[in-house]
Amino acid sequence: MEQHVEQADPSTTDAQAPAPTEPRIQGLFPAQVRGVDSHGATFHTQTLIDNFGATEFELRLTPRVEAGCRLLVVADIHEATVALHGNVLRAEPQADGSHRTTVSVTHHRFL
Numbered sequence: 001m002e003q004h005v006e007q008a009d010p011s012t013t014d015a016q017a018p019a020p021t022e023p024r025i026q027g028l029f030p031a032q033v034r035g036v037d038s039h040g041a042t043f044h045t046q047t048l049i050d051n052f053g054a055t056e057f058e059l060r061l062t063p064r065v066e067a068g069c070r071l072l073v074v075a076d077i078h079e080a081t082v083a084l085h086g087n088v089l090r091a092e093p094q095a096d097g098s099h100r101t102t103v104s105v106t107h108h109r110f111l
Contacts, residue, residue: 025052031075037063049075055105056089060098065091071103074111081111 029049036042043063051058057073065071065088073084086103093099 022053022055025077026050027052029075029077031059031073033059033061033071033073035063035065035069035071038066038069049073049077052077056086056102057084057105058100058102060094061091061101062098064099065101067091070106073103083109083111
């Protein structure tokens with residue numbers, strides 16, 4: 001599995017610099033997700049986190065979830081298993097019927 005970390009370039013000037021970004025870990029990290037979909041039904045599914053940062057992460061979900069929905073995600077990040085509680089920031093529909101979902105981390109705990 002290939003993974004890498006991206007960081008903002010500190011050598012750029014303020015005029016050139018994009019908005020500050022946190023370091024990101026790119027990779028495919030297996031995850032189990034529990035939540036409530038847009039129809040009010042609870043779900044439990046397996047997926048992959050593919051863009052991970054300290055305050056938010058992205059994954060694909062087949063169930064449609066609304067912004068503000070709370071999720072519990074248990075993920076294997078490298079050699080650690082972490083429980084991530086978070087709120088959905090956005091869920092963008094994809095051509096395959098899934099939704100690219102961005103989640104803001106509200107609490108985490110290493111298991």
